[in-house]
Amino acid sequence: MGLLRGVARTAVVAGTATAVSGRVQRRQQARWDSQAQQQPAQQEQYAQPPQEYVQPQYETASAEAAAPAADPLERLKTLGDLKAQGVLTEAEFEAQKAKILAG
DSSP states (O other), X not given: OHHHHHHHHHHHHHHHHHHHHHHHHHHHHHHHHHHHXXXXXXXXXXXXXXXXXXXXXXXXXXXXXXXXXXXXXXXXXXHHHHHHHTSSOHHHHHHHHHHHHHO
């Protein structure tokens, strides 16, 4: 009778473990499914910033486009001064000078 009792005990333990494991697995799957359903809603929520943080759209006219074109001679003098002060290197000065003279 001892062998039969041991086999029965093993069957009960294995059956209980299987039932508990299945229940845990179903709970986890339900939790993952609910998270997956909530995730697109959260992504939509964060896709657009709140209305108070939306930056207003301004016209894209730059200050340079609005300002009148400076005299090329004045621009060359300014470049010469910057080169003399050591702000511009020789290569930078030549590149900017060519740009001004080109138009």
